[in-house]
Amino acid sequence: MPIWDEIKSSFRFGSNLTKLIYINLAVFVIFGLLRVFLFIAGASSEWITEMMSVPASLSVLILRPWTLVTYMFYHEGFLHILFNLLWLYWFGQLFLQFFAQRQLTWVYILGGISGAILYILSYNILPAFKGYADVSIAFGASASVLAIVVAVATLQPNFTIYLLFLGPVRLKYLALATIILDVISIPVSNAGGHIAHLGGALLGFVYVTMLRQGTDMAKYFYWIGRLKFPKRRKMKITYTRPESDYDYNYRKAQKQKRIDEILDKIARSGYNSLTKEEKEILFKANNRNIN
The missing domain is CATH 1.20.1540.10 (Rhomboid-like)
Known part of the structure; x- marks a missing residue:
């Protein structure tokens, strides 16, 4: 030691x-x-x-x-x-x-x-x-x-x-x-x-x-x-790197591409051919609030 x-x-x-x-x-x-x-x-x-x-x-x-x-x-x-x-x-x-x-x-x-x-x-x-x-x-x-x-x-x-x-x-x-x-x-x-x-x-x-x-x-x-002093709580700080314009545009383009693929599938096989996940994606896209 x-x-x-x-x-x-x-x-x-x-x-x-x-x-x-x-x-x-x-x-x-x-x-x-x-x-x-x-x-x-x-x-x-x-x-x-x-x-x-x-x-x-x-x-x-x-x-x-x-x-x-x-x-x-x-x-x-x-x-x-x-x-x-x-x-x-x-x-x-x-x-x-x-x-x-x-x-x-x-x-x-x-x-x-x-x-x-x-x-x-x-x-x-x-x-x-x-x-x-x-x-x-x-x-x-x-x-x-x-x-x-x-x-x-x-x-x-x-x-x-x-x-x-x-x-x-x-x-x-x-x-x-x-x-x-x-x-x-x-x-x-x-x-x-x-x-x-x-x-x-x-x-x-x-x-x-x-x-x-x-x-x-x-x-x-x-x-x-015997004095007990309150312990200071440590604040947990999580740092998130700000999203760049390139990342934002790329993510937006991929999302729009996915929506287009779902719309094409509807045109070919009808709405009932969509999976549960595809229906949720389409529902969220149609219900966005734009100010």
Whole structure:
């Protein structure tokens, strides 16, 4: 099977985790190649990041509302997407041991949106970020991935995984350590990114907490996947070549010749000697309306 067909097949029949990974990779490759072409052409590629990343400025966000979703699938650096997708793959598989496929998709998306909202609110409310909202943007899948990590850790806090150099670690300690690192890293670097991570983590915790109480937050969005759009009917168009003057005259002459032969037969043998077909031809010829 050709590589492209194999990729299409694995995307079509793969799990939602596979689809999320493929979408992230596709966005990374497509825009990476586009930046190469723009660089060769001597054009700027900064507009790509601006159009895909979520802005902290509310006035800009109103003009780019789609970035609340696109930012969680967009990466620029190879190491950035590598670590995010590794975490997504490991904890996505673990997530699917306890949750449904569609829950994975919606925790990913809602975690990303939650991270974006906390990031935007922080840059517009907290004094530490005063004046930075107009020039700040965020992108990457980290908030979405952390929502999945914390959701699993909240549901199965004592589930043990084995980490390189560390050995067996319970999920609750891994999630707690990740959150603490994000909190203490806010004043050091990438403050907006760490705040978005915390927003994703908060969604994962709230999601499972409400799920235990009998409320699945994601169910309010399941209808989107069930939308059925009417299929456009294809109009069948049959093309008939226009009849030329030569064809028309030839057909008319043959028809008249056939009528003359029938009339000669009547003169020789009488009307009753005609066949049923010959009578029909003669009847149609005598009943044409001429205006």
